Amino acid sequence: MASPRGPRLDVPRETRRQIVRRPQVDADTFGRFAETFARFMGTARFLIYMTLFVAVWLGWNWLAPRSARFDDYPFIFLTLMLSLQASYAAPLILLAQNRQEDRDRVIAEQDRNANTRAHADMEFLAREMASIRMALGEVATRDYVRSELRSMVQELEDQRAEPDEEEQEA
Secondary structure (H helix, E strand, O other): OOEOOEOOOOOOOOOOOOOOOOOOOOHHHHHHHHHHHHHHHOOHHHHHHHHHHHHHHHHHHHHOOOOOOOOOOOOHHHHHHHHHHHHHHHHHHHHHHHHHHHHHHHHHHHHHHHHHHHHHHHHHHHHHHHHHHHHHHOOOOHHHHHHHHHHHHHHHHHHHHHHHHHHHHO
């Protein structure tokens, strides 16, 4: 209902529904691709390939006959190609870093849980060792039993020797 002066401002517009569907992408598959790509871009092989690519590009466009050149100085098309490569590489590298961060976070959580369990186990073992030490304090040790047996043997020998001395005196 448009008035002669234009659409009315006090009436909300009708919303259009989008008929076009967005492409469905498997995030895990795309993430693995991004990690593979980022891993490759961080290698010396990639740097050598890019250097060779740029050197061939520049060499061809400087040394080839004018009719065979496709990107004259100042190499605008080369700049466009490198910019395009960088514009795709940056988000893929960030995606790979985010996935690595997620993995690191999970591993750190697992490490924290394992450390907590290990700490609890160590405390339990320390308490057990303390209770064993206390219990052993009340138990006769081998050395204690030997020393007691020696002293008893010595007493018996002393007692045997005493009647012999009395018989000799009489």
